[in-house]
Amino acid sequence: MQFVFWQNIISIHQSTFLSTLSNRHSILLVVEQRLDQERKGDGWSIPDMGKTKIIVAPDDKTIDNLILENKDAVHVFSGINAFPMVYKAFKKVVALDLKILVYVEPYVWFGIKGFFRRLKYMALNLCYGKNIDGLLVTGQTGRRCFLKAGFEKSKIFDWGYFTAQRAFNEGAISNENRQKPAILYVGRIDCNKNILSLVDICLKHVGKYACLDIIGAGPLTDLLIKKIDRAEDIKYLGSKTNNEVLDLMCRYDILVLPSLYDGWGAVVNEALQNGMRVIASENCGASVLLDGKDRGEAFSFVNKEKSLEKILLKWLEKGTVSLADRQNIAEWTRYSISGDSVAAYFEKICSCISGDCTHNEVIAPWLS
Known part of the structure; x- marks a missing residue:
């Protein structure tokens, strides 16, 4: 299979997953920038992404060409409208009715701010919910937040961030x-x-x-x-x-x-x-x-x-x-949140959105 990941940065929190997935499939990672200043301040460095092909800061023409060249791919986005380049690509992929998965973290759900955040995601669901094949939510709070915003339960899958497995010393x-x-x-x-x-x-x-x-x-x-x-x-x-x-x-x-x-x-x-x-x-x-x-x-x-x-x-x-x-x-x-286990789980999600298995058969390895 082919996958195109649209993200803001090259993240150490996705490196082990994408590196493993790139051994099994064709992977293209498109990012706005390599790293932002906050992550550099946190001690991050550019991680090893395996066989993943990486494109940094594409212009509009490049984005158009990448989408046209990957019409049969599953396009995976970090958020819907959280990052300018990612949102631009998202809207173009929606217009062509291609396969779409979206990573989302829970929004701030409490107080007045939480009320308006929920309204925002309700509006995004009305605009794009029918075009999104799967929502990859982090944590149980993420699941609750996006159910409350009206996203279909059958399109919500548990997700997280995943770090490289080091030899236990x-x-x-x-x-x-x-x-x-x-x-x-x-x-x-x-x-x-x-x-x-x-x-x-x-x-x-x-x-x-x-x-x-x-x-x-x-x-x-x-x-x-x-x-x-x-x-x-x-x-x-x-x-x-x-x-x-x-x-x-x-x-x-x-x-x-x-x-x-x-x-x-x-x-x-x-x-x-x-x-x-x-x-x-x-x-x-x-x-x-x-x-x-x-x-x-x-x-x-x-x-x-x-x-x-x-x-x-x-x-x-x-x-x-x-x-x-x-x-x-x-x-x-090693068997719950490693690159191998998460890549296999992601493949199962893709089988589900393609109609090859039911939603109930797709269980995150860290929850099974």
Whole structure:
């Protein structure tokens, strides 16, 4: 089969999926730019995309030619109207009535802003819903959001972001004979990521964990540094590249992602691939990867019995992650969120939109 992916950037969160898919099919990736400044600031670099052919910043004539040359392909878009070049190509593909899949993250669904966002997607559904063959939604919140906006249930498929599987390095694992778990946070230092709430909880429960190390940068960095100035067990490690973060993960037991909102949260994938347990907000798409038993658990902003504080204390009581548990967690990711498993699932989605199987037969490997 032929696939054309229209995206804003060359994303590390799609690289392992597209690289694997390119070994089986003809893949063309068309992007507005290689990387944006925010991602460069987050330590991203251009990932290996395998046999995928990449075109950067095409002009209008090139977009027209690419579409005409790939009329038999399935065209996959990052959002509907989120990015100018992607939206331009989307409307041209709609006009030719070609096969269309769309990646979408949940929109902000609460408050006045959420009301108008829902109206926006209701309008987009009225305009384009009949032309979209499948909507690839991130997390359970994404599914709820687009059902409420009126998109057909039979066209909605679970999706996520996927990171490259690295060899599990047992020799790099070190808990320094700790008796208490080590906590890691990786992400922006801002209000949405809610890192200061995590710090406040840890300051309240000193002695129940070995350390909380924080990696990232953002507008609240100075306030964070001031808050932890006298804390012996909480350290701010500054910004690090993605590879540096991955090398460090084997040293920690629990990753915490306390975001108020996260379309997915690929750092959850990376932590699980390194055998860490994860605590993430229920508003984080990747919380669907957590089982509440072995891999970690989602906390709630609404249910006080499942607050961040209570869930964190529950998992701290479990102690450090043993080598056997770490191996089991990492092994689960190999058959649930690896490039091979996701590529096979994507092929199943394409079979469904072509009428070769039913919607009920298409189940995401991380949910099966």
